[in-house]
Amino acid sequence: MWTATGIAHLTLIQNFCRKVVLVLAVALAQVAALLLNLLDPKPPTAPRGGVFLLRSTCLTGFTFRAKQRNASPVIQTEAHAMQARAVSRTILWVLFGLYVLIVFLPNLAWWKLAPVDAPFATPMAANLVFLLLAFALTRPVWPGVWLLLPLAVLAPAEVFYTLTYGHPSDVHLLGILRETNLSEAGSYARGLGGLVLLTMLGTLGLGMWLARGLRASGLAWPGRIRLLVLVSGGLAGVLIAAQDLPLGEAEAAGPEPGRQAEMEARLTGGETSGSGRELMNSYPLGLPFRVASYLEQRAGLAEAQARLQDFSFGAHQPAAPAARQVHVLVIGETGRADHWQLNGYARATTPRLARTPGVVNFGDVVSNWAWTRMSVPVMLTRKPGRDRNVFFAERSLISAFREAGFRTYWLSTQSPLGKHDSSIALYADEADETRYLNPARYSGPGVYDGALLEALDAVLARREPRQLIVLHTLGSHFNYADRYPESFDVFRPSFKGRSDASLHDPSNRSELRNSYDNSILYTDHVLAEAIDRLNRLDAHATLLYMADHGENLFDDDCPKSGHGHMTERDFRVASIWWNSASWARARPEPLTRLHSRRNAPLTAEHVFPTLLDAAGIKIDGDDETHSLLAQAWRPRPRWVQGELDFDAAVRDVQCLALVSGAHARRAIK
Ligand SMILES: [Zn+2]
Incomplete structure (x- = not known):
């Protein structure tokens, strides 16, 4: 109809x-x-x-x-x-x-x-x-x-x-x-x-x-x-x-047919047009437009949630350990792999993680999308990396953990609504407790990701026997200098304390690069602190970190900055794993397998199955070939932006932009 x-x-x-x-x-x-x-x-x-x-x-x-x-x-x-x-x-x-x-x-x-x-x-x-x-x-x-x-x-x-x-x-x-x-x-x-x-x-x-x-x-x-x-x-x-x-x-001229397209447009849109767009940020005439946009986006979210209401994973934990269990997923933002010291970067951008025992660095990870709103859902759900739809008809790993008896938390320094956020907020709302800690959106300075550590302390202090905690960070989102406190302004000159930061001016190359590296240094601090807290718990604890996409920084002769340019740097992301000693004692063989795959070709698709496996959670239609801990794990084609095989695509020389190779073209057909 x-x-x-x-x-x-x-x-x-x-x-x-x-x-x-x-x-x-x-x-x-x-x-x-x-x-x-x-x-x-x-x-x-x-x-x-x-x-x-x-x-x-x-x-x-x-x-x-x-x-x-x-x-x-x-x-x-x-x-x-x-x-x-x-x-x-x-x-x-x-x-x-x-x-x-x-x-x-x-x-x-x-x-x-x-x-x-x-x-x-x-x-x-x-x-x-x-x-x-x-x-x-x-x-x-x-x-x-x-x-x-x-x-x-x-x-x-x-x-x-x-x-x-x-x-x-x-x-x-x-x-x-x-x-x-x-x-x-x-x-x-x-x-x-x-x-x-x-x-x-x-x-x-x-x-x-x-x-x-x-x-x-x-x-x-x-x-x-x-x-x-x-x-x-x-x-x-x-x-x-x-x-x-x-x-x-x-x-x-609405191009897409059906209510799904309408709902997806609201999930990723909510952008007001015409005079509304012009007046939106003005006062007081912008206020009714802001409220209308909010209500429209909430309606899109509510409709998507209603569609998932009856969904169930049939999740359970067949061999639940007696010890306390805490599993943490950290979703990184704009975390480009090759600027991590752990991946061989010449600068000491991840010094604390480099000396933290038990940290496993994954050296060959590709995000399926260069857009936050598309890549994060692939981590959180069983959505195939190649699926081009915004809406996926399943709930996320948060619901799977809930069904299995875990208390679930979503702590975020990102936004609860918006073009880039609503498709993620859909899953955040599945958590028993959802907290957005940042009064500012990503375009402003706001609070640092360190605010998540205080919230994490409060959750851990509850001493619940089974906890899943998702930390959604702002990581290295532009403006990079807004993402870290003064004491992490190590690589200079940076844009810290300056109001003229621009992502689009190649003459800013060194400021951009330095500010970006400082933000990685701060991410290193936040992750190391989170691991430190988990290490002190004496629990079956794991932490999995993966960034949503990479970034271009006017590299070499490439005139591109930011992300979404279809370049290799858009997709290669940082990812690490850590587990507590007691978890290692309980799961020695899976841990060995995970270590052996530290340089295997991975994507965001591995997050969901690996995290469930780490907690020993089984669901209906389990596919163990995706979990890094499972014997049956197999590498898969790494689809990016829903159209290209990352490994088969040809690179251009200047920007490492992916171009569809013959193999990729065949595969798409
Ligand atoms: Zn992002």
């Missing part, structure tokens, strides 16, 4: 309706304003002398009351009253200007930090028009102050968030707040800082006081100016809304 044409029409109709509503709302506001204008009584004649002074604003009121005591009301002259009223009105206008500036301030904070290509003129103009319209809705100015009060009070927090995390509040923050319990919310509020809370309270006071003052003084728009503001503002609103009107083609 959900044909492609049907969905395309539905989308077209939805978009059209949204815009019609927007246009109607602006028109309605204008009509309402005109009616109010007609109904408005003339501004009351200001009471003369002392009475007027007593009804003046608090600030001016105090001054005038004091004066009044010294002067006889009888000799209070009309001129004095006029002068006092003029002063009071000047102060009111100044405070009014301050109030408007506070509501507008988040835009200026973002303007300071936004990339040069970020939309600027339209969002600034649109928000100014919005503020003007809000004040011009009624002839007296004071109702507008009340109307904007919630936005004014939130504005200092928004400015603080933007300046601290390098990006306005967004879907990420809404997702975090959803996962946050009351005590965590309290700690976030404390994290805001006393100054910000005071500023918010001060703004609240200012707004309430200003509204009363403006009302008492009877300040009102001159009729013609207000009409001009309403008409021109309304027209501007209509023009901004109308630029998204679907005039023919474009948005209706």
Whole structure:
């Protein structure tokens, strides 16, 4: 019943309706304003002398009351009253200007930090028009102050968030707040800082006081100016809304058929288009777009979760050991293999892991995808590395561990929602406890992965007999210098403390490389600390780390940076294994097999079966040929980006970009 044409029409109709509503709302506001204008009584004649002074604003009121005591009301002259009223009105206008500036301030904070290509003129103009319209809705100015009060009070927090995390509040923050319990919310509020809370309270006071003052003084728009503001503002609103009107083609062209495509689009999309995209980061007009985008992405997630509701692995642990069991999966981010000292890199980027007993480094690991949202699900599920769909009709290893009686945890410094995140959050939500520790998304500095160690301590301190803990790190995500504290800024010059970090300028090659290596050095610290904690437990413990994809760093003569370029450096990733002594005693032969495969050709597909095997968990339809611990393990073709055999593909000389070789072409057919 959900044909492609049907969905395309539905989308077209939805978009059209949204815009019609927007246009109607602006028109309605204008009509309402005109009616109010007609109904408005003339501004009351200001009471003369002392009475007027007593009804003046608090600030001016105090001054005038004091004066009044010294002067006889009888000799209070009309001129004095006029002068006092003029002063009071000047102060009111100044405070009014301050109030408007506070509501507008988040835009200026973002303007300071936004990339040069970020939309600027339209969002600034649109928000100014919005503020003007809000004040011009009624002839007296004071109702507008009340109307904007919630936005004014939130504005200092928004400015603080933007300046601290390098990006306005967004879907990420809404997702975090959803996962946050009351005590965590309290700690976030404390994290805001006393100054910000005071500023918010001060703004609240200012707004309430200003509204009363403006009302008492009877300040009102001159009729013609207000009409001009309403008409021109309304027209501007209509023009901004109308630029998204679907005039023919474009948005209706939904290429994929069926509800699956629709849901997958929501899982990996949630990107607002048109004026929504332009206004998204502006304040306050961006707020409804942020909430709408959040709700849409949540709906996509909920639909995907509903489809997996009845799925079961039939998982069990036939020979459960008496000892405590703790298994940890660390998902790395942008962990390029050849920049790890353990893989022969000339710099000491992994010194701690290099001297940690029991660490096994896998030297030939390929991620099936150069995109986080596609590669991480291959680690977590039985999804074939070659499967090009976003959605896979099975749950993840987290559910398998849960079914087998483990308490499961997902601790993350990444995002709970978003284009790159929702397809992973789908699995994170399977855990008994899911915690997102980073108030910032990956585009800002935020917290370091070290925050995961504190969360890990708290989980380990619970001493539950069976635990699975997934740590989803930010690893070496660009901006690399944002991923490690000052004390790890060893390779220099780096981008640490600089605001001009760019991934796209080849003249930054050495800064990029140094910053990147520092982030690996910090990952080394986080992994070594996690292993240290597991080692102290006296438990059957294992840790498996694998990065989601690699990175290009303007290597040699290659003009590429970042990932997703189909190069060998996109796919070769770092991966290590560690196990406790008691686990080794219980599983000596599997451990020997794992050691013997340390340089075998591996992919993300090995994570799921190896981790289940490490915990001795059996599931329906078990395929032991994938587990590195199993006798039956066999190497398999390593598919990347769903289309190329990594080992068969030809490399170009400049960037080691993979080109489909004859063998690969045959295999694809
Ligand atoms: Zn990634």
